[in-house]
Amino acid sequence: MGVAERKEREKQKRKELIIRAAEKVFFSQGFERSTMDDIAEEAELSKGTLYLYFKSKEDLHISVVHKVGSRLKASMMGIENLDEDAFEKLVSMGRATIEFANKFPDQMKSIMLLESFELQQTSYSTSQLKDVIFKDSPVGIVIRIVEQGVKEKLIRADIPAPLIAHTLWMQMLSVVRFVSTKSTLIKMLELTPVQVYESHFELVLNGIRS
Amino acid sequence: MGVAERKEREKQKRKELIIRAAEKVFFSQGFERSTMDDIAEEAELSKGTLYLYFKSKEDLHISVVHKVGSRLKASMMGIENLDEDAFEKLVSMGRATIEFANKFPDQMKSIMLLESFELQQTSYSTSQLKDVIFKDSPVGIVIRIVEQGVKEKLIRADIPAPLIAHTLWMQMLSVVRFVSTKSTLIKMLELTPVQVYESHFELVLNGIRS
Amino acid sequence: MGVAERKEREKQKRKELIIRAAEKVFFSQGFERSTMDDIAEEAELSKGTLYLYFKSKEDLHISVVHKVGSRLKASMMGIENLDEDAFEKLVSMGRATIEFANKFPDQMKSIMLLESFELQQTSYSTSQLKDVIFKDSPVGIVIRIVEQGVKEKLIRADIPAPLIAHTLWMQMLSVVRFVSTKSTLIKMLELTPVQVYESHFELVLNGIRS
Amino acid sequence: MGVAERKEREKQKRKELIIRAAEKVFFSQGFERSTMDDIAEEAELSKGTLYLYFKSKEDLHISVVHKVGSRLKASMMGIENLDEDAFEKLVSMGRATIEFANKFPDQMKSIMLLESFELQQTSYSTSQLKDVIFKDSPVGIVIRIVEQGVKEKLIRADIPAPLIAHTLWMQMLSVVRFVSTKSTLIKMLELTPVQVYESHFELVLNGIRS
DNA sequence: AATGAATGAGCGTTCATTCAT
DNA sequence: AATGAATGAACGCTCATTCAT
Numbered sequence: 112m113g114v115a116e117r118k119e120r121e122k123q124k125r126k127e128l129i130i131r132a133a134e135k136v137f138f139s140q141g142f143e144r145s146t147m148d149d150i151a152e153e154a155e156l157s158k159g160t161l162y163l164y165f166k167s168k169e170d171l172h173i174s175v176v177h178k179v180g181s182r183l184k185a186s187m188m189g190i191e192n193l194d195e196d197a198f199e200k201l202v203s204m205g206r207a208t209i210e211f212a213n214k215f216p217d218q219m220k221s222i223m224l225l226e227s228f229e230l231q232q233t234s235y236s237t238s239q240l241k242d243v244i245f246k247d248s249p250v251g252i253v254i255r256i257v258e259q260g261v262k263e264k265l266i267r268a269d270i271p272a273p274l275i276a277h278t279l280w281m282q283m284l285s286v287v288r289f290v291s292t293k294s295t296l297i298k299m300l301e302l303t304p305v306q307v308y309e310s311h312f313e314l315v316l317n318g319i320r321s
Numbered sequence: 322m323g324v325a326e327r328k329e330r331e332k333q334k335r336k337e338l339i340i341r342a343a344e345k346v347f348f349s350q351g352f353e354r355s356t357m358d359d360i361a362e363e364a365e366l367s368k369g370t371l372y373l374y375f376k377s378k379e380d381l382h383i384s385v386v387h388k389v390g391s392r393l394k395a396s397m398m399g400i401e402n403l404d405e406d407a408f409e410k411l412v413s414m415g416r417a418t419i420e421f422a423n424k425f426p427d428q429m430k431s432i433m434l435l436e437s438f439e440l441q442q443t444s445y446s447t448s449q450l451k452d453v454i455f456k457d458s459p460v461g462i463v464i465r466i467v468e469q470g471v472k473e474k475l476i477r478a479d480i481p482a483p484l485i486a487h488t489l490w491m492q493m494l495s496v497v498r499f500v501s502t503k504s505t506l507i508k509m510l511e512l513t514p515v516q517v518y519e520s521h522f523e524l525v526l527n528g529i530r531s
Numbered sequence: 532m533g534v535a536e537r538k539e540r541e542k543q544k545r546k547e548l549i550i551r552a553a554e555k556v557f558f559s560q561g562f563e564r565s566t567m568d569d570i571a572e573e574a575e576l577s578k579g580t581l582y583l584y585f586k587s588k589e590d591l592h593i594s595v596v597h598k599v600g601s602r603l604k605a606s607m608m609g610i611e612n613l614d615e616d617a618f619e620k621l622v623s624m625g626r627a628t629i630e631f632a633n634k635f636p637d638q639m640k641s642i643m644l645l646e647s648f649e650l651q652q653t654s655y656s657t658s659q660l661k662d663v664i665f666k667d668s669p670v671g672i673v674i675r676i677v678e679q680g681v682k683e684k685l686i687r688a689d690i691p692a693p694l695i696a697h698t699l700w701m702q703m704l705s706v707v708r709f710v711s712t713k714s715t716l717i718k719m720l721e722l723t724p725v726q727v728y729e730s731h732f733e734l735v736l737n738g739i740r741s
Numbered sequence: 742m743g744v745a746e747r748k749e750r751e752k753q754k755r756k757e758l759i760i761r762a763a764e765k766v767f768f769s770q771g772f773e774r775s776t777m778d779d780i781a782e783e784a785e786l787s788k789g790t791l792y793l794y795f796k797s798k799e800d801l802h803i804s805v806v807h808k809v810g811s812r813l814k815a816s817m818m819g820i821e822n823l824d825e826d827a828f829e830k831l832v833s834m835g836r837a838t839i840e841f842a843n844k845f846p847d848q849m850k851s852i853m854l855l856e857s858f859e860l861q862q863t864s865y866s867t868s869q870l871k872d873v874i875f876k877d878s879p880v881g882i883v884i885r886i887v888e889q890g891v892k893e894k895l896i897r898a899d900i901p902a903p904l905i906a907h908t909l910w911m912q913m914l915s916v917v918r919f920v921s922t923k924s925t926l927i928k929m930l931e932l933t934p935v936q937v938y939e940s941h942f943e944l945v946l947n948g949i950r951s
Numbered sequence: 952a953a954t955g956a957a958t959g960a961g962c963g964t965t966c967a968t969t970c971a972t
Numbered sequence: 973a974a975t976g977a978a979t980g981a982a983c984g985c986t987c988a989t990t991c992a993t
Contacts, residue, residue: 122977125977143353143354144353146961146962146963147962147963147964148961148962148963156978156979157978157979157980158963158964158979158980159964159965159966159978159979159980159981160977160978160979162963162964162965163976163977163978167963167964168962168963168964270520271510271512273506273510274506274507274510274512274517277499277503277506278496278499278521278524281495281496281498281499282492282495284495285488285491285492285494285495286488286491288491289487289488289491293487296483296484296487297484300481300483300484302481302484307484310480311488313528314488314525314528314529315524315528317527317528318523318524318525318527318528319524356986356987356988357987357988357989358987358988366953366954367953367954367955368954368955368988368989369953369954369955369956369989369990369991370952370953370954370955372988372989372990373952373953377988377989378987378988378989542956545956563773563774564773566982566983566984567983567984567985568982568983568984576957576958577957577958577959578958578959578984578985579957579958579959579960579985579986579987580956580957580958582984582985582986583955583956583957587984587985588983588984588985690940691930691932693926693930694926694927694930694932694937697919697923697926698915698916698919698941701915701916701918701919702912702915704915705908705911705912705914705915706908706911708911709907709908709911713907716903716904716907717904720901720903720904722901722904727904730900731908733948734908734945734948734949735944735948737947737948738943738944738945738947738948739944776965776966776967777966777967777968778966778967786974786975787974787975787976788967788968788975788976789968789969789970789974789975789976789977790973790974790975790976792967792968792969793973793974797967797968798966798967798968
């Protein structure tokens with residue numbers, strides 16, 4: 112019986128291996144420009160093998176997105192249940208996001224790309240991808256924190272919590288994008304990413320204070 | 322030389338014609354999924370002719386992006402010279418952007434896509450595209466307005482003007498993206514895009530006030 | 532104007548050329564085992580060019596079948612209007628078929644294959660092919676000749692003309708198949724194809740005499 | 742040795758099992774479109790196992806054909822030794838064939854397909870398949886019956902018995918093909934298959950009568 | 952200048968076959 | 973003996989690009 116179990120585990124490992132290879136390739140070349148050959152080579156497997164684990168390039172793509180999304184979400188799991196007020200939690204989430212972006216820059220990029228996916232006239236599977244990203248998006252957590260903040264009378268109640276939450280999240284992605292994109296500019300201004308992040312928090316949180 | 326001139330003008334007209342056709346096609350199907358055949362048909366020219374004016378599909382793509390960028394910039398040209406204070410000008414720019422987004426949603430999408438293009442280490446021409454978008458980005462105008470605001474003592478001087486300007490511009494794109502992406506959500510919250518935009522202005526402008 | 536015409540004619544020639552190449556390949560290897568590469572090589576064209584003239588391998592296949600069918604039918608066109616009685620016409624048709632089979636053995640093979648196509652569990656386009664072959668099948672002519680024969684009181688009226696016609700046609704294919712398939716056997720029996728054909732006519736025509 | 746024997750028997754059983762599975766799959770999807778995976782699944786064995794018993798897909802195909810052929814032949818074994826004259830025996834064989842075609846339409850189709858296989862210069866194994874089908878074809882039995890008929894002075898002696906036999910058999914296949922192929926036509930003519938078969942017998946047997 | 956026929960490299964996917972376990 | 977994971981050579985089809993006219 113240990114055999115069947117180990118086999119299963121090995122199979123999962125292979126799947127992970129392929130997803131990791133696909134991640135690398137997708138992120139470095141974009142989905143459309145990535146070929147199954149590229150991925151196979153990166154994974155050091157034959158192309159046919161990929162199809163043993165994923166039924167199509169698209170299926171593999173979805174798995175990659177899913178994986179990335181759940182990784183981010185996981186890194187935020189704890190925050191919601193901390194013994195902090197809403198503002199502290201929002202800052203914690205921000206820091207967790209930044210940490211994630213530093214640790215896994217490629218994956219953060221993919222998240223930002225995905226969240227603006229509808230911008231591209233994407234063919235086939237946008238709806239599926241949206242589902243995936245929506246289910247795994249941290250925005251759900253943010254909504255609940257904002258609701259808590261409204262209850263605590265810390266956050267203004269005149270704007271619906273979900274709107275506030277989405278705005279916060281989008282602005283969060285905004286800074287991250289800025290820092291990762293315009294690093295040269297930041298250096299030229301003799302600033303550090305940390306300073307940029309901190310002033311961002313100050314500005315936006317101030318904006319929502321009740 | 323009149324002849325040579327007219328020839329030149331005709332050539333430019335043809336180029337414009339092709340760019341317009343390409344725009345339509347790229348925006349309706351995405352770059353990768355658009356074929357030179359599609360564009361040729363839309364332009365009512367033969368495929369070979371396209372290569373007389375653009376040396377590759379990529380070259381045509383860059384031209385389209387360039388065109389779109391300069392169109393947005395043009396729509397903001399006047400604002401800088403208005404007899405308004407910095408805050409009024411920033412609001413004017415915001416409104417101009419929103420108007421542009423309403424009038425040419427596809428082109429606005431392409432701008433947002435481009436501004437986050439560097440997220441993908443996209444293959445071939447990212448550096449060229451960056452140049453294009455940077456040169457044409459309205460952020461240059463915003464920088465000058467913020468500098469004016471600092472001089473007017475309306476805007477806080479403790480953060481470098483370019484940083485403020487970039488932040489403002491990124492957040493601007495952020496709301497536009499939000500409105501265009503999450504329109505269903507906005508309806509569900511019984512809000513209108515205008516309300517979303519107005520509260521955005523209030524929040525971010527308040528943040529930078531000196 | 533002559534230019535456009537000539538172009539059109541050239542285009543038709545190319546189509547013919549491809550069809551002829553495809554014929555060769557399909558008949559020598561069977562449809563499924565023939566590849567577009569094979570056909571392209573036989574036609575001395577690039578694979579892409581084939582798709583300029585035929586939208587798929589299947590489309591090309593149908594064209595080939597069509598061509599072959601109409602070639603056979605054409606070779607029988609005159610017979611129906613001869614000044615002969617039904618029996619003489621049937622013999623004429625038989626001879627025309629044999630002549631065709633001698634002149635274009637590959638194409639005759641394809642006709643026989645097609646007429647029994649429903650035997651194979653053919654996928655996709657059997658219905659289209661059936662239409663093609665039915666429309667072009669000489670059986671239509673045979674039916675009209677048998678009807679004439681019934682009117683002339685030469686052919687028995689107790690069996691419906693179409694049934695007789697189909698039987699005749701199927702038996703005709705039967706001998707052709709026999710001669711082409713079992714030529715060694717025929718030689719061993721010290722017979723000639725002609726003798727086999729003649730005794731066939733005698734037997735089957737005798738059977739339908741009124 | 743009992744052990745070795747049982748092993749051998751078991752091996753044969755497995756082979757039979759696989760052939761039966763392959764039969765199902767080949768007949769329901771056609772040879773080219775059937776995959777070893779399909780067959781393995783139908784046999785409830787792993788794909789690798791198939792290669793333990795058959796060295797290739799083609800080898801398996803040949804075995805299937807062989808099996809079908811011998812099944813038909815078996816169903817006619819008894820007839821040759823009946824106490825009937827040649828004509829009665831020929832009718833018996835015809836009826837046996839029809840019965841077989843009714844009971845195993847798919848297998849009958851495959852026989853007919855095979856008998857006209859040489860029409861396609863099919864690739865690989867035609868020669869092997871020919872051997873198989875020739876060895877197992879009921880035509881051998883027919884030849885002996887016709888020879889008996891000649892001796893009995895029932896059947897004309899001016900045409901070599903093998904030629905008559907082959908003609909009869911080919912025409913037999915012809916009707917079966919007709920009935921199975923043109924069933925709609927037969928219904929339209931308000932006929933039954935039985936009537937078609939009976940008139941066939943009448944016609945062809947009459948033709949060979951001495 | 953303009954055409955459009957021709958090209959050929961490349962793509963996602965399939966599947967007969969092999970081989971380590 | 974049996975497995976099933978892995979392979980890799982094809983396949984049908986697409987499309988950016990070239991080039992003779």
